[in-house]
Amino acid sequence: MLLIHCPYCEEDRPELEFRNAGEAHIARPENIAEISDEEFAQFFFIRSNPKGLIYERWRHIHGCARFFNAVRDSVSDKFLMTYKAGEKRPAVKAGEKA
Amino acid sequence: MTAAFRTTAAGRLKGAKPVSFSFDGASYQALEGDTLASALLANGVHLMGRSFKYHRPRGVLSAGAEEPNALVGIHRDAARKTPNVRATVQEVYDGLTAVSQNRWPSLAFDVGAVNDIASPMFSAGFYYKTFMWPKAAWKSIYEPTIRASAGLGVAPDRPDPDHYASRYAHCDVLVLGGGAAGLSAALAAAETGVRVIVADEQPAVGGALRFETGSAIDGAAGWDWAQATAARLAAMDNVRVLTRTTAFGYYAQNMVGLVERVSDHLADPGHDLPRERLWQVRAKRVILATGAIERHMVFDGNDKPGVMLASAARTYLNHFGVLVGKTIGVFTASDSAYAAAIDLKQAGAAIAAIVDLRDNPAGALIDRARALGIEILSGRTVVRASGNLRVASMTVRATSGGPERTIPVDALLMSAGWTPSVHLFSQSRGKVAFDTATRRFLPGDYAQDCVSVGACNGTDTLADTVKEAIAAGEKAAKAAGAGKAAALKLKAETSESWAGGMVGAAPGAGPDTSGKAFVDFQNDVTAKDIRLAVREGMRSIEHVKRFTTNGMATDQGKTSNIHGLAIAAEALGKEMPEVGLTTFRAPYTPVTFGALIGHAKGRLFDPTRRTAFHAQEEKLGAVFEDVGQWKRAWYYPRAGEDMHAAVNRECATVRKAAGIFDASTLGKIEVVGPDAAKFMELMYTNPWEKLEPGRCRYGIMLREDGFIYDDGVVGRLAADRFHVTTTTGGAARVMNHMEDYLQTEFPHLDVWLTSISEQWAVIAVQGPKSRDIIAPLVEGIDMSDAAMPHMSVREARICGAPTRLFRMSFTGERGFEINVPADYAAAVWDAVWAQGQKHGACAYGTEAMHVLRAEKGYIIVGQDTDGTVTPQDAGLDWAVGKKKTDFVGIRGLKRPDLVAKGRKQLVGLRTKDPKVVLEEGAQIVADPKQPIPMKMLGHVTSSYWSENCGRGIALGLVAGGFERMGQTLYVPMPDKVIEVEVVGQVFFDEKGERLHG
């Protein structure tokens, strides 16, 4: 079981307390009613699913209940870092602990 | 009476209490401290089981957890029958009952042994090739027959009466293995003051010191030092020593699963002790001191009872005081087997000969054996072990070939050297590296904060092991935050040697030979099977493994993997690492489901949620149904009523007088804040800004793709406060959905969300008399139609308690939903109930609720919708705010597929025969005479007998349904075809007048 650092609680807590919430940094278009089918498909259906570094959302659902973002290595499962929702996508290299 | 093979010349059980046990009905004596295996051997019993596929007679191979052969059933009582217990692990207690497995009618005479004679039929891949056709025969004939004849033990047929404990633990340094390495490391770490847990799978620590009598540490005999060290550790406040505890799984971030066998060794465990205890340990640092496992020799007949690992025979002698035979042969490529021969000779056994594959074995142990007069046949191999139920001879020749010599033996010890136990290291996702010089896999790149020490790290001598372990213990302690350094020094001396070793088939069991040279005993895989796999085109060890099942039994190939790999590599003409080593997976040894489940069974499997009215409903005779975790009153049968009669009465009573219903399980969320209305506009399809405080609206929530996610009535309590209801099943996910948008997409909105599902209990009172029933109980508001019309909400008091009183209806009748704080719920229910009695009301359950809402065509999200239904499809287009510029799902609704013609739409279905009630889930077609497979138009989503309509009623999703009004469609069933007419969704009071009636 992984330990996950909640950036709001500022504590490492067991994975049991968290729930994954899919890929991060996919913003809902502000003019969503006007976007094209192609743009909607990109926004709603298409995910990167990379081998290696993955930016994803987690929720500390059985804790502070906050959503936050994480950089994780999808090969080793390891978390490289976590950060608050709304913060910029950090540049992290594979194998490097931020 | 002393058992025939118990010796006083060696062993540690002297003076132990005698106990008796039975094996296959025969009674035997043992000593406390024996394993079942050592006790049987003491009595001269070597035949302990039959093999999996060929039903060959088998005895013990080992003296530990790696045992592939001696698997037995342990029967405590009718409910406690544990199959596949390793006789080498099970400790004997007084009265223990063991039975052999996989034999009929008896262990000595087994009809299934005909498989051995017919074995050419059962070569590798046999199952894949033979039972291919006909497909139906697999289920009815092949599988049951194969399972019955190629079985292991028989599963118990009663519920497990034992209980299992579970604990979480945290420590600085977790040491896995309590041999010389583990204990040295643990002591070095513990002396710095950090928190240490050390676990060992045996009843006592010691590891290889159990049989290695040539080792001394700190001036004491190795075994004695180990026991003293364990006692010293156990006495320290910062240390926990766990014996009979197996580390079975190494998970992410140094989370290690241990299972402690608490009471399987006790004659009378009583009811207080758990059978096993699961430990989930999170450690800052892990030290792997898991030792090594001796490999057998691969030659014809190497599975005969009496043929065993040299270290096993030495354990039986030096620990249990048991001689495994009187005339003993040794077949080795490693020095360590010489020590076994020496110990046995000194204990009075005759050593027939030591057959050594090596041409010129040299060293102190070899010299000592020679000095004792033991015949050493170097450069020779054993080509065959013979005997029926017990080995009777070994046949020897030069490794290069030539004449054979047969030597009578009653036991044959073998050693192909030692395989480092890298299982847990591999589970930690560490990468093993092949050491070419010693032809073994050792820990290479580490993936976690752990380190390997001793034999599992390929460290061969005791002095090096102890030194390495102390350094690792100190380093781990420091890394885990130890404040002080320990300066532990231990002097280690030994006459033991693990030099030598070989991998693969022995000379004489090569590709050109016949006979059964077993690689994997538990799955009956021979060297020939592995070569066949290569001939059939398997190239990777992963393919060879699956084709032959080598290493796939419950022993996970602890003795067989390396031999199998070496034989495959040789057949392929490649180096071992090129063929690959299979990844080790948890569990290291089998773990009971009981240990993993712990207390989470029966009543404690899942929380049970009961509403605040549960006791009231029980008193009224409710039958409950499970809805998720909730217990909901399903119907309230009166004397002589079946479910059908009760539901009919409840439905009729609601429409005639009134019904009282527990609606507490609906999810409730309070949406509060200056931007609450704005937030509601985004989360629901409906408009909210203009909804006046005190009014309610039926809301639909979509996902971004435009499909219905949830629905419910929402009351606006104030300009900045909404009381939102959700479906029962949707309560948690709707809250999550709202939080997600509020936190991540609309964080600029000043809104708070609070789950209030548990705070407010809800009594629905529905029916023409509903207002008459509750009005006398309500204080402070005008409940007239003018003052409180349909779809309004008031905050008031009922029976003196605060209430949020909704006028709303899920039945089509005039109706109210009384929200009261859960603490007042019972009293308010009693008052409402008493009032209801005056007006002829009854309690109704979820079944009647479903019928009543279906009569009105009200949908249930998740039953009439399935995640691919839009509001338009469901006939709820009116609830989508057409002037709105944004809400979740607004863009999804415009997707081409969602506006295309021919979508499935929710319609009513009237059976031509009113007495017929359709089956929910039944398919709907236009032409029942078309060939199969028919083109399906949709399916029935809800269907009930409606007493109020006097007929069966149904809703269904039908392609182009709205354009098919009046059409006749067909529902083909196994025995008949049912004709239905497509109608509107509303079956009762189509104009909706009764809401105000």
Ligand SMILES: [Zn+2]
């Ligand atoms: Zn948190």
